[in-house]
Amino acid sequence: MGKFSNEELLNKLNAEFPEQLTVVGEPFGLLTLETGKDNIIAILSYLKNDAALQFIYLTDITAIHYPEQEKQIGVIYHLHSLVNNVRIRLKVFMTDGDVHMPTATELWNGANWMERETYDFFGVIFDGHPDLRRILNVDDMTAFPMRKEFPLEDPNRVDKKDYFFGR
Template sequence: MEETTLNQNLVEKLQSAFGDRIVAISEPYGLLTFSTSKDAIIEVLKFIKDELQFGFLTDITAVHYPGKKEGIAVVYHLHNMVQRIRIRVKVFLSENHPAIPTATVLWQAANWMERETYDFFGVKFEGHPDLRRILNMDDLGVYPMLKQYPLEDPNRVDKKDEFFGR
């Protein structure tokens, strides 16, 4: 079956099950992508896993969109090994309180992925069995992937104009 037809079938099944809780549907590079709310995410993921046979959780990560009302997107990549197709699910969260239910209730593999996302973006996965830093120091105090700092250090002396004859 052609990829576009598969994606259309998936969209129809998702919309019949969840209606207007499935929004922003698109297919960048053939990858079916949509958004849902944090209140519906576990129900949607369970449906995708059990009913649509996307049994493999490839990745959970986040993206920071500074300046937007809902400035953090938690992104789930899922894979249907039988039909050999992938799907991406996004949930947008407030930057001031980025919290979402844990997917460890569906996939044990979500444990490490959620810890990594927490460690780098500060997203709190509610109900996670062991949510703590996994790669950074415990006392770091910041979330390094949030775009909250200038791109260059203003104190670098090798960037001063006088060193370049300006």
């Protein structure tokens, strides 16, 4: 465990951002909070620049798609305070029609590639990003492959029929 507990971190964040954070849980000791996209850059900036917290390492930015929920697309930030050996996860959920997020490249240069990957696979548009374009898929691709918008199996595949496997 680090120099401060998750409870102390949560108290400090709630004092700075009252009524803007919701505790999702603490799986495996990782404090997980949810907030709105209007607050995310201020919270990330505070976590990074606060002299006591020092969450200077952006571990990952990714997304998730829950098609059955009202707010389907979620952007997830993982931060690590190397000095204090504490980690935190922040989540922001949005409706499918409004997938615009402010960019974190102003805080971390490494966010550039992570946001491009998140855009490429989930279609999240990071406003203010210096070079938001596909990074792993072809440029003319119109779909976002990590979204759960297509059936898992192609019903027209003939090589998956039972009689090919002696059933």
